[in-house]
Amino acid sequence: MEAARKFASNEFPKVARECDREERFPMDVWKMAGELGFMGIFISPDYGGLGLGYLEHAMVMEEFWRADPGVGNILLAVFGSELIGAYGTDAQKEVWLSRVAGGKAILACGITEPNAGSDILAQKTNAKRAGDEYVINGSKQFISNGSIADAVLVMCVTNPDAGKPTDRFSFLLVERDRDGFSSQKLKGKMGIRASDTAALSFDDVKVPGENLIGTDEGNGFRQVMNLFNANRIIAAAQGVGVAQGAFDRAAAYIKERVQFGKPLASFQGIQFKIAEMASRIEAARALYHKAGWLLDHNRTDPGLISIAKLVAGETAVRVTDEALQLHGGYGYMDEYDVERFYRDAKVVEIYEGAKEIEKITIAREILGRG
Numbered sequence: 001m002e003a004a005r006k007f008a009s010n011e012f013p014k015v016a017r018e019c020d021r022e023e024r025f026p027m028d029v030w031k032m033a034g035e036l037g038f039m040g041i042f043i044s045p046d047y048g049g050l051g052l053g054y055l056e057h058a059m060v061m062e063e064f065w066r067a068d069p070g071v072g073n074i075l076l077a078v079f080g081s082e083l084i085g086a087y088g089t090d091a092q093k094e095v096w097l098s099r100v101a102g103g104k105a106i107l108a109c110g111i112t113e114p115n116a117g118s119d120i121l122a123q124k125t126n127a128k129r130a131g132d133e134y135v136i137n138g139s140k141q142f143i144s145n146g147s148i149a150d151a152v153l154v155m156c157v158t159n160p161d162a163g164k165p166t167d168r169f170s171f172l173l174v175e176r177d178r179d180g181f182s183s184q185k186l187k188g189k190m191g192i193r194a195s196d197t198a199a200l201s202f203d204d205v206k207v208p209g210e211n212l213i214g215t216d217e218g219n220g221f222r223q224v225m226n227l228f229n230a231n232r233i234i235a236a237a238q239g240v241g242v243a244q245g246a247f248d249r250a251a252a253y254i255k256e257r258v259q260f261g262k263p264l265a266s267f268q269g270i271q272f273k274i275a276e277m278a279s280r281i282e283a284a285r286a287l288y289h290k291a292g293w294l295l296d297h298n299r300t301d302p303g304l305i306s307i308a309k310l311v312a313g314e315t316a317v318r319v320t321d322e323a324l325q326l327h328g329g330y331g332y333m334d335e336y337d338v339e340r341f342y343r344d345a346k347v348v349e350i351y352e353g354a355k356e357i358e359k360i361t362i363a364r365e366i367l368g369r370g
């Protein structure tokens, strides 16, 4: 983690404010990170990765978000390689995992639609088999890396007549240059503005049958549930990272800032805030470490994963709020990083399962489906 911390703290501050203001993806920093091996943490060494676990990937994500959440999302360039690694064909792995691990390609993963967010079974984007090809029609919304990705893993309805709704979906890989595929960058996000987000449109997009992820149709829902397990741990690490980053800055500031003739850090009311913030961060970190370790040792616990994501999201929002408060009026100015971290933190409570959906999962794990 030392290498991740050093890289992020050296490189991210050079571009963080500018990329936030301009809503620009830091392409050069992503390339550098790829050359240093950060894009291949959980990818098999057979494809140029490090062959470590999701926990190590999440811990690097924490360090990246601690330095800057928007720029830190360069690590989302690998989003979708989890699916290819777990279910893809040898050819898909050879082409895509090697390129992603080397920082030569960016992936995106399209699940959310304009009218299907938390309710993922309501998705309508469809892929119809026509001979050796699939023809895809529909749209996806809020897709990370959507306007810069070399390929998108798209969740589609391939088996609309399957008895069980969960058997209706498959993932298809769509390369950017396919006719009928278009993306529109979504500007005006509250936070993580260096991270690319786009709306995608598929208008009779033809892909060959071999672009199906996995050998059989109808497995997309099970695949996405497994993807959520890994990605909720990674999102939890983002929450811990943004909280830790804001905390570091606040702890330094209160030692310097003098009011009533003393540094702010000498007042007990301020010390209590620091103690509470530090306690929340440590608790959230311990939760995602445990959930990640279990996942990497084939003892996946979806309830614990949702608890980790829920607590990390709340920690991110509360700690960044308190860090800004500790900066007073200066914290409200974009000259100070805490203003940006405060805006960046909120997304952890929304994506990879909004916090209400995490609560539904936690309750279901405890009480059963009823």
Ligand SMILES: Cc1cc2nc3c(=O)[nH]c(=O)nc-3n(C[C@H](O)[C@H](O)[C@H](O)COP(=O)(O)OP(=O)(O)OC[C@H]3O[C@@H](n4cnc5c(N)ncnc54)[C@H](O)[C@@H]3O)c2cc1C
Binding pocket: 109, 110, 111, 112, 116, 117, 118, 119, 141, 142, 143, 144, 145, 189, 192, 197, 347, 350, 351, 352, 353, 354, 355, 356, 357
């Ligand atoms: C910056 C950003 C990046 C993203 N990247 C991606 C990406 O790469 N790929 C992708 O597929 N998606 C992505 N998303 C989409 C994200 O996963 C969704 O926004 C999220 O799942 C919530 O869906 P929704 O926005 O449609 O909200 P809705 O589902 O409409 O929910 C609105 C509110 O209602 C609550 N709610 C919904 N159902 C219930 C219920 N049954 N009980 C109680 N409360 C409920 C929700 O928790 C939420 O608070 C991204 C979103 C953002 C903001």
